[in-house]
Amino acid sequence: MATATPTKTIIDLERLNRLKEGCAACGHKFNLGDPVVMACGAWEGGPRFIHEHEAVLDPLSGGYVEKRCYSTRRGRIG
Numbered sequence: 001m002a003t004a005t006p007t008k009t010i011i012d013l014e015r016l017n018r019l020k021e022g023c024a025a026c027g028h029k030f031n032l033g034d035p036v037v038m039a040c041g042a043w044e045g046g047p048r049f050i051h052e053h054e055a056v057l058d059p060l061s062g063g064y065v066e067k068r069c070y071s072t073r074r075g076r077i078g
C-alpha cells in the first residue's frame, strides 16, 4: 500500500530558527519541544508546519490538514 507517511516532528533549535513566522494555523510562535506536523491549509503556498493538535489526519490523502480547512472541505461548518 502506497500511503504517504505523515510527517510529525518536534520543534528543535534548528526548526525554531527556521520557522520564525510561527504557526500558520494559530499565529503563535513555536516553542522548543512543540509537536508539529506538515499540514495543508487555507493559507497560500502549500503545506506548512503547524501545531499537531491543530491538524487532523485526512484518511483520503493520508496527510495532515488544518482543522478549519478540513471541516470546510467536508462542508460542515458550525
Ligand SMILES: [Zn+2]
Pocket (backbone or CB within 6 Å): 023, 024, 025, 026, 027, 028, 050, 051, 054
Ligand atoms: Zn498553532
